[in-house]
Amino acid sequence: MPGMTTLTARALNRSTLARQLLLRREAIGVEDAMRRVVALQAQQPASPYVALWNRVAGFEADQLDALFADFRVVRSTLMRITLHAVHVDDYPALRAAVEPTVRGARLRDPRFRASGLTETDAHGLLPELLARTQVPCTAKELGEWLGQRVGVEGPAAATAGRMLRQYAPLWHAPVAGTTWGFTSDARQCFVAAAEGRRPELTDPEAVAEGLRVLVRRYLEGFGPASVADMAQFGLVQKGRVRAALGEDLEEFTGPDGKTVLYDVPGGPRPSGEEPAPPRLLAMWDSVLLAYADRGRLLPPEYRKHVTRVNGDVLPTVLVDGYVAGVWRVADDGAGIEVGAFRPLPAQVWEALAEEARGLLDLLTGRDVTAYRRYDHWWVKGLPVVETRAWG
Numbered sequence: 549m550p551g552m553t554t555l556t557a558r559a560l561n562r563s564t565l566a567r568q569l570l571l572r573r574e575a576i577g578v579e580d581a582m583r584r585v586v587a588l589q590a591q592q593p594a595s596p597y598v599a600l601w602n603r604v605a606g607f608e609a610d611q612l613d614a615l616f617a618d619f620r621v622v623r624s625t626l627m628r629i630t631l632h633a634v635h636v637d638d639y640p641a642l643r644a645a646v647e648p649t650v651r652g653a654r655l656r657d658p659r660f661r662a663s664g665l666t667e668t669d670a671h672g673l674l675p676e677l678l679a680r681t682q683v684p685c686t687a688k689e690l691g692e693w694l695g696q697r698v699g700v701e702g703p704a705a706a707t708a709g710r711m712l713r714q715y716a717p718l719w720h721a722p723v724a725g726t727t728w729g730f731t732s733d734a735r736q737c738f739v740a741a742a743e744g745r746r747p748e749l750t751d752p753e754a755v756a757e758g759l760r761v762l763v764r765r766y767l768e769g770f771g772p773a774s775v776a777d778m779a780q781f782g783l784v785q786k787g788r789v790r791a792a793l794g795e796d797l798e799e800f801t802g803p804d805g806k807t808v809l810y811d812v813p814g815g816p817r818p819s820g821e822e823p824a825p826p827r828l829l830a831m832w833d834s835v836l837l838a839y840a841d842r843g844r845l846l847p848p849e850y851r852k853h854v855t856r857v858n859g860d861v862l863p864t865v866l867v868d869g870y871v872a873g874v875w876r877v878a879d880d881g882a883g884i885e886v887g888a889f890r891p892l893p894a895q896v897w898e899a900l901a902e903e904a905r906g907l908l909d910l911l912t913g914r915d916v917t918a919y920r921r922y923d924h925w926w927v928k929g930l931p932v933v934e935t936r937a938w939g
Contacts (some may be wrong), residue, residue, distance in 0.1 A: 554801040555772060555809060557821030560844055561869045565817045565824055567769050568835050569603035570866070577606060578611045580620050582635040586769035587642070589832040590623050590633040593698060593728035594911075594918035598830035598863075616722045616729050619742065623720040628783040628837070629653045631720070636745060638765060639744040643717060644747035644758025648767050649783050651749075654715040663700045663708035670712055671750060673697065677716055678746075684721040684737035687713070693867070716747070717741040727915040759784065760825055764812065766838075772800050772811035776840035824869035826899045828884070828907050831919060832861045836871070846871045850889055853930050862925060867896055874930060875904070876923055881916040883939035884908050887932035897936055904938040 555563075565571045568585055576584070581604045588596040594847075601607045615621040619636055625640050626632040629650055634642060636876040643650075654660060655667045680693055691709035695701050700708060721737040722729045730736060740746075748754035759782075766781050767773060775793075779786045793810060800809040811817070831836070835845050842851055846864075850871055855861050865886055873888035884904035892900075911918060926932075 552799055552801040552808075553610065555803065555817070556820050557803045557843070558869075559674040559817065560772065560803070560809075561817065561931070562818035562820050562824065563772060564770060564835055564844055565869055566818050566822075567771070569820060570824070570827055570835070570869075571818070573603060573607075575605045578607065578634065579615060579620055582615070582633070583638070584769065585834065586765050587627060587632045587634045587834060589630060589834055589837060590632040590730075592681050592831050592919070593726070593732075594915070595830040595832055596621075596633040597728060597914070598828075598907070598909065599833055601821045601907065602827050602829060607910075609910065613729055613837055613934050615721070619719065623742075624718065624741075625650065625714045629714075629899050636742075639719075639741065639760075640745055640747045641758040642765070644749065644755050645762035646784060647755045647758070648746070648785075648788075650715055650765065654711040654885055657711055659707045660711040663698075663704045665698065665700070665712075667707055667936040669698070670715065672764035674716055674749075677712065677718075678740040681718060681738055682742040684739045686734060688734060689925075690738065694860060717746045728918065750799060756792070759788055760794070763789060763792045764794065767797070767810060767812045767815065769840045770835075771815050772798075772809035772817065773839065774799045774807050774809055774841070775840070778810075780840040780888040783839045824866070826896060826903055827866040828875050828886075828900070828903050829866060831863050831922065833864070836861055836864065840842050845869065850931075853889070856925055860922060860925065862922065863919060865900065867892060873932065874926075876919060876926060877908075877911060877916045878937050879923075885935060885937040887926070888936075889931050891934055900936070901938045908939070 578600060581600060588599045590596050597609050597612055600612060621633055622636050622639055623631060626934050627646055655670050690713055691706045694709045695705040702785060718738045719741055721739045722732055723731050723735050762782055763778055766778055775786050775789050778789045796813055797810045798813055802809050848872055854864055862874045864871045865875055872890060873886055875884055875886045878885045884907055886900055
């Protein structure tokens with residue numbers, strides 16, 4: 549557009565990698581890293597650990613364990629109605645920002661209403677629910693509490709309880725004896741967000757301010773980006789995003805010459821010529837999900853292979869900043885196997901070998917079967933042309 553600088557696709561790619569600590573591993577604390585990357589998708593418990601291993605020099609899994617235990621990093625339902633790990637200082641605003649989306653998906657779901665409960669009922673129950681979860685509670689315990697409180701029994705009570713706890717400002721409590729701190733089984737407990745960290749879900753101005761914060765934090769961690777990108781990240785309406793844009797934001801034109809991209813003043817914007825080292829990304833790594841235009845890192849011809857029909861986003865291989873394949877732990881648990889979607893030079897395979905050995909050390913220290921349940925995708929049409937494995 550006239551008067552705007554046009555950013556190339558490679559410049560945008562490198563901007564994302566720089567802000568997401570993927571141009572080089574940074575020698576910073578894990579808590580600072582969490583603020584830098586904004587949010588890590590966390591429905592698979594191992595993924596935040598793998599994500600930080602890719603980004604932080606000398607990362608050790610017990611560093612993140614300690615932050616989860618102290619609730620300096622918290623795991624909760626947030627953007628895209630999905631579990632994310634975020635720094636506790638970011639939690640209130642990010643949760644407020646996505647309030648309309650989470651409310652619609654949980655309190656207006658026909659399965660919630662089938663219990664006889666309404667949105668008004670849910671808000672009336674929240675103070676009691678938060679009081680009940682001052683001590684961590686399992687899903688079963690919360691379902692029983694809800695059943696006794698409102699007289700709902702059976703499957704309807706369980707479903708309503710699940711939707712209410714996903715809506716409420718609850719955090720997942722770390723579970724002792726689990727390899728990655730959390731679990732999807734009956735042992736998982738939920739705890740009320742700490743006093744001073746609870747969003748004002750019924751205050752329209754607090755919700756609007758939360759979105760202003762989310763837009764700012766998103767651009768710091770993922771910019772430059774379009775309104776559609778920001779809306780995709782939070783799964784919020786584009787009109788709400790436009791209303792939340794700050795007046796001081798810088799504007800650019802995207803590679804197509806038409807799309808307006810916004811950024812925080814002074815945000816790092818590499819030229820696109822910087823080298824990008826190979827990386828073995830976690831399942832559902834945020835960089836593959838944070839944009840309406842997934843082509844920033846994921847070539848369109850590979851998207852359907854990496855993002856499966858049920859929403860699984862496979863562990864991927866970055867080469868020169870773009871997805872070039874997938875990885876998994878070998879069947880015997882003794883090595884990392886990489887499948888490339890195109891032929892790779894020998895020096896890239898050598899760099900991937902080093903990455904694979906480091907990743908295997910991380911997984912072996914905890915659980916090399918973390919992603920084993922997703923291996924079936926490897927036999928369902930992945931366009932792998934070269935394979936290597938290292939122990």
